[in-house]
Amino acid sequence: LPAAASGSFPRVARESNPGGSHIQVGNVRFGDGNFVIIGGPCSVESREQIIATAKAVQAHGALMIRGGAFKPRTSPYAFQGLGWEGAALLAEASRVTGMPTVSEVMTIDQVDRMATQVDMLQIGARNMQNFDLLKAVGRCGHPVLLKRGLSATIEELLSAAEYILSEGNPNVVLCERGIRTYETATRNTLDLSAVPVLRERTHLPVIVDPSHGVGVRRWVPAMCRASKAVGAHGLILEVHPNPPEAKSDKEQALTFEDFAAIMADLATIPLSHSIPQVTA
Ligand code: PEP
Ligand code: MN
Numbered sequence: 001l002p003a004a005a006s007g008s009f010p011r012v013a014r015e016s017n018p019g020g021s022h023i024q025v026g027n028v029r030f031g032d033g034n035f036v037i038i039g040g041p042c043s044v045e046s047r048e049q050i051i052a053t054a055k056a057v058q059a060h061g062a063l064m065i066r067g068g069a070f071k072p073r074t075s076p077y078a079f080q081g082l083g084w085e086g087a088a089l090l091a092e093a094s095r096v097t098g099m100p101t102v103s104e105v106m107t108i109d110q111v112d113r114m115a116t117q118v119d120m121l122q123i124g125a126r127n128m129q130n131f132d133l134l135k136a137v138g139r140c141g142h143p144v145l146l147k148r149g150l151s152a153t154i155e156e157l158l159s160a161a162e163y164i165l166s167e168g169n170p171n172v173v174l175c176e177r178g179i180r181t182y183e184t185a186t187r188n189t190l191d192l193s194a195v196p197v198l199r200e201r202t203h204l205p206v207i208v209d210p211s212h213g214v215g216v217r218r219w220v221p222a223m224c225r226a227s228k229a230v231g232a233h234g235l236i237l238e239v240h241p242n243p244p245e246a247k248s249d250k251e252q253a254l255t256f257e258d259f260a261a262i263m264a265d266l267a268t269i270p271l272s273h274s275i276p277q278v279t280a
Contacts, residue, residue: 008155009162009202011170017203023171025143026100026119028063030173030205032273035266036234038102038207039259040066042249043079044086052241054093056256060263064120065093065101066236071248072106072126079247087117094119102145102236108136115142125150125177125212128160138167145236147175147209150188154197161204174198174206175236178213187215187252190223195230199275206231211238211252220254224262231272237262 010016022031030036039057044050044067054065069086071079082089087103094101100119105111106127114121120143127133128149137144144164148157161172176195178188190213198206210223220237227235240246240253254262 009158011165012158012161012172012202012204014201014203019203021170021203021205023143023173023205025064025102025171025173027098028100030207030233032233033271034233035228035271036064036207037062037263037266038064038066038234038236039239041068041240041246042211042238042253043068043071043081043247044089044103045082045247047089047092049241050089050093051096053239053256054097054099056241057239057259058097058099060256060260062259062263063099065090065097065099066122066238067093067101067103068248069103069114070106070110072104072124073248084113084117087114091117105133105137108133111136111140115140119143120145120173123147123160125152128152128157131160131163134160134163135167138164138169141169141171143171143173144169145173145175145207147177148179148191148194150180152179154194154201157194158198158202161202172204173233174202174204175209176206176213176232177209178215186213186219188213190214192223192226192230195227195232196275199231205233207234207236208232209236211236211249211254215249215252217243217252217254217258220252221258221262221265225265225269228266228269229272231275233273
């Protein structure tokens, strides 16, 4: 590892906490020894939708609920999310199930209010290098799920995390969610090799988002098992009561039955949190 590289993210570098960090989000703990599944819809659409999904994923072993309230959509004419109403419905789903929640913030002015509604703030791929937003969630202190940018290198992801830690917030979980390559068969190219690289270079927990990673429902299960086998600390999965009717990302949304099958399959895959020591 070149000294200059590790020197640009000293707080995030593995050397600053060689044993690995545990990040507490409500009653959920990310880090070695745990494999945390976050399940829920891409977007919160209604009370019925978010409560039903939260109960279904919980019944099959999810520990956290996801749901977007403010959505970064490619088209301004696409569903933009329910905004604060969506955040309040997510908070209600949390009260009903007892599970902590994660939702995206897109602007600095959303940060403090969203922290009153959810347990973890997501920085989406499109904002991974929105440095003022990174500083704002750093000052806020609330746990952060930091997703890798669409065309960000691993070093850029680590540097983005360093912004958050440098503002005094150590509660960061990283997320590999696929990067843009020349390949068009999948929505993105899920870079599972980022997991062992990140595990080596940082003490922060690393989870994988196979839903956005491949973007096609039927290919999500294979990437879930691969993610667990490769040493990730968990998964974030998009689940919907009726995927064809989903207001965003319907092609990748799992049904409750799909989700149940994935959870049963994952139980057969051993945790892979120790990094095999081989000669560099
Ligand atoms: C999402 O989680 O719904 C999302 C928009 O993710 P990403 O920022 O990774 O595209
Ligand atoms: Mn989505």
